[in-house]
Amino acid sequence: MEKEKLTDVPLHQIQIKDAFWDKYIRLVKDVILPYQWNTLNDNVKDAAPSHCIKNFKIAAGEAEGDFEGAVFQDTDVAKWLEAVAFTLDSSGRDEKLEKLADETIDLIGKAQCEDGYLNTYFTIKEPDRRWTNLKEGHELYTAGHMIEAAVAYYNATGKRKFLDIVSRFADLICETFGPEEGKCHGYPGHPEVELALVKLYRATGQKRYLDLAKYFIDTRGVGENYFFQEEKKEKYQQIFPEFAGYVPEYSQSHLPVREQKTAEGHAVRAVYLYSAMADLAYEYQDETLLDACKTLWNNMTEKRMYITGGIGSSGLLERFTTDYDLPNDRNYSESCASIGLAMFGNRMAQITKDAKYADIVEKALYNTVLAGIAMDGKSFFYVNPLEVWPDNCIERTSMEHVKPVRQKWFGVACCPPNIARTLASLGQYIYGADENSLYINLYISSQTKLLIGETETEVIMESSFLKDGTVTVHLESEKASKGTLALRIPGYTKEFTVWRGVQRIETPLIKKGYLMITDLAASEEIKISCDMKARFVYANPKVRADEGKACIMRGPLVYCLEETDNGENLSSLYVDTKEALTENWEEQLLGGVMSVEAKGKRILEDHWTAEELYKEQPPELKNVTLKAVPYCYWGNRKTGEMAVWIRQLI
Amino acid sequence: MEKEKLTDVPLHQIQIKDAFWDKYIRLVKDVILPYQWNTLNDNVKDAAPSHCIKNFKIAAGEAEGDFEGAVFQDTDVAKWLEAVAFTLDSSGRDEKLEKLADETIDLIGKAQCEDGYLNTYFTIKEPDRRWTNLKEGHELYTAGHMIEAAVAYYNATGKRKFLDIVSRFADLICETFGPEEGKCHGYPGHPEVELALVKLYRATGQKRYLDLAKYFIDTRGVGENYFFQEEKKEKYQQIFPEFAGYVPEYSQSHLPVREQKTAEGHAVRAVYLYSAMADLAYEYQDETLLDACKTLWNNMTEKRMYITGGIGSSGLLERFTTDYDLPNDRNYSESCASIGLAMFGNRMAQITKDAKYADIVEKALYNTVLAGIAMDGKSFFYVNPLEVWPDNCIERTSMEHVKPVRQKWFGVACCPPNIARTLASLGQYIYGADENSLYINLYISSQTKLLIGETETEVIMESSFLKDGTVTVHLESEKASKGTLALRIPGYTKEFTVWRGVQRIETPLIKKGYLMITDLAASEEIKISCDMKARFVYANPKVRADEGKACIMRGPLVYCLEETDNGENLSSLYVDTKEALTENWEEQLLGGVMSVEAKGKRILEDHWTAEELYKEQPPELKNVTLKAVPYCYWGNRKTGEMAVWIRQLI
Incomplete structure (x- = not known):
């Protein structure tokens, strides 16, 4: 391992002014942060209520009422604050925004318990059930996001208040968890606090935070599964109905992390865990842990990743499935999972100084993460399919998770603020020193x-x-x-x-x-x-979903066909990969874009009536020109079909 | 409408002796009925316990304990009895089997309440909640299966006891439901009793049963949805968690049946309903109702049916989705739904004397229904995909409903006895007079x-x-x-x-x-x-999942490729539809089968290492011969991949 890894250049030392990225970064401050602030305060009429600030007010004794929302609802505030911090850091201080943040931090401080505990769900609703269901309770996950936000705010403003709040909480967590007798020997059901504790250590210099992160990593999946032991305890109470039939792979707790060879389970959990593993491998110069990171990275990126940098191919439970199982239409490929992939990849790039990691970071950011947000910043994809036929994206069917149109907000609203904080901290992915x-x-x-x-x-x-x-x-x-x-x-x-x-x-x-x-x-x-010429790319023939198909790429950008440009029924199209691709700069299209044209054929619907479903009529084809645009921009014009992989003429 | 429809030739007047079918029909008496009897009595070690007979014993006061199983558990006994009846009728009386049936009928009689009510779930568990949740309670559905069984047993043996039991129950239903004030104006959440009441009318000549069936059909979907009214009533209690977010289309109660133009919702519910609609259209010479049947039939068979006669393309909720949405790998296509399709088609064939209906009946029976049962009669498919890659049929993913191997029994065990009763009554589909x-x-x-x-x-x-x-x-x-x-x-x-x-x-x-x-x-x-030559068949190009693909058929049989014959990765195969197909009678294969060979190509995995997922390497192909076997026989040899639709060389 390199003795000295690359470190981030502080955000306030980086000024971005880029034709491609500016339009997104600008949205964070102008659109997303104000919109999210309204959402957190339940001031958006046609969006699902968040109740987030209300929960904090109730916990702080400033309002009456019951907790509402998911058990991890607090993280929406944390991610908003983190995005605010990155924005202040990268775009310059803003009095109004900083005031909102300070007031929110004051409120968080009031919602903190005397002993440092901070979580409105458990404080308001289940005060006796703290730390009794690590599998589902998301307390450590929520703590992690609070810590990340506080470190970012401290870095941006130099103000210590939020950092002190989370440090008190982290101290409580250090007193609660650890190898010592009398402490809880559990670990988070949703990894996140581990990488946050590393950040807190780096911000405060307090080694106990780093040691606790290491403990969480080292104890994970060791011996009899902690989560199954937990279920037998008196105060345990199930939270999510879908956790019935739980398997430890879901939370990467099926094996000690150093023995895990394949990326399993919930994709976001996985990449957050792997990110922390990379951090700790470096901090403790732990070659075995770094080897585990490399093994998992390779399995994930060489067997279980979409060409768009999407991961997690099961529509149910947002999880990895098996090698080469990469269906294009029913997959999950959560936006947050690709953000986590970029986080993990950036750490690996910094530690190894090997460009192969940054290749994947670029792939994830330029394709899936950007596809996750509309060009006006007002709507988001949670799920990122590579092929969409809007007609069959029907509620209460096995396609119900796939949305052909970006959504304003989500009941579980992890993706929008996650995209916001990523855009606001883009500088960390540009430079390393x-x-x-x-x-x-x-x-x-x-x-x-x-x-x-x-x-x-x-x-x-x-x-x-x-x-x-x-x-x-x-x-x-x-x-x-x-x-x-x-x-x-x-x-x-x-x-x-x-x-x-x-x-x-x-x-x-x-x-x-x-x-x-x-x-x-x-x-x-x-x-x-x-060389930036548009090119045809193919998948390993073991990827059954992509066999006999080609994808158009140009630089890091994956291209797709949209119904708007190519008419309906994209499955009827073939691309002739022996013919050259043509590039056209279109200043008026999608804010200025290089579109790509290919020669191909289309299966005709002639000879078929509406009454005929099957018959002995071989397909007839006509020549057509296909037009592709970057995948990250799909769904920004009219709603319609989209496809990344196009069947080849063989 | 024809004034006189075709009627069944009584089963005992038909002796089947057929090379293709005998092996299956024999299984009913030799394997399935004894096995199911053991299952109903919880005597099969490694199968999910049924508790069915036990429930009746408890309700009859002959045993202690609680009700166990699903709310419709009684239907397993009913379907077993119906299959026994058909077997006695078609294969000749059998003292031992008849004795078992008689004893079971005696038990059912004892489990019947004084007022005629018959349902062990409600009798044992929720006596105060009779008829309070028609949406989920399955009381009328269960009654329907009891009635069907009793009519079959009466037809087979001439014994009236079971018929009298269900007639008393039907009388209670007649007293309970109907248009008159004071009666319940509801209708079944799962259609079935309607067609059963028609059978009971035909067996007993009592017109009130026919009129009640008509009432259920006529009132369905009229006015404010009954199931939503029901939810507001005092004694209403939700039974199935998955019914949260219920939409009336699920049970075809979204519109009056005569106004329904597309096949919607749960596929088995749909075809059971349509079967009763056809019965009543004939009995009342109701042209409007027959037109509705034709419209729904056409939508279903011309837009929403697999080439195998499978219906219900959503893996979630076993339901129809939208026109031309026929994914091959993640579909449901429940065996029972294809049985129901055959039931509906047979009625339409009898009423219209138009062969187009029998074409589909044949398609459903020879392909999906037979695929539903192993050649040894010991295991069953509930779900019938047209393409399987066993590696990705993983529990707790969006593919978890797809099983690459037939299962011994099911928690919800509708399919095995349904297949058994269909095989035992095959004669009804052969002749009409x-x-x-x-x-x-x-x-x-x-x-x-x-x-x-x-x-x-x-x-x-x-x-x-x-x-x-x-x-x-x-x-x-x-x-x-x-x-x-x-x-x-x-x-x-x-x-x-x-x-x-x-x-x-x-x-x-x-x-x-x-x-x-x-x-x-x-x-x-x-x-x-x-002409019985093997042929290539194609799907309407609007079926996106099948575009550019061909299917091999021979007569009514759909063929498929299996890994056993063609090696792994069936998605790498192309078929050359310009080359002739070759037929080979293989006496030793699958009990004697005409296999079909096609010329084609395979994408090679050369030039790809295990570390490479995407690159600029166009596919290279080699010539291969593809071997296809009938779809109904798939999965009877080694577990492996299977595919019905094969990509064409264009």
């Missing part, structure tokens, strides 16, 4: 300032990467730094050219997928131009 | 004796239809009858030849799909030879 090097993982136009080899360096990245594959990085400092600039060469790039100033580098130095520019001068202009 | 004609719908070797135009006629049908398309029908009587023999010309037959004696009929008289042989002589030998 160690003592002597700056790594660039995503080619997003931005500028930053940081120390490279003790030399303060200003970095200006001008990227038209998605349009033409070209990126220019300017480095300016007072003196030569002897440092290194590492530029990720995406795995999908077939050829690329690099210039250092006017000089083309003929034999570039590549290390684990990064182009290394060493011995940086005081002023540098590095230009890289990658 | 009116005053002057004998109609032959299924070419199953058998003999019968009946009046054709007042002349007692002996009919001997020798069929090798499934092997070579040939059937010979011998008619022997004392004198010429002036009657008609109507032979169904299957819709899939492209050409056929008919001989009357040694004379080939050059211009056969065809009426609504039947070949009419008129003015029957005292002795006739009619031979018909239909």
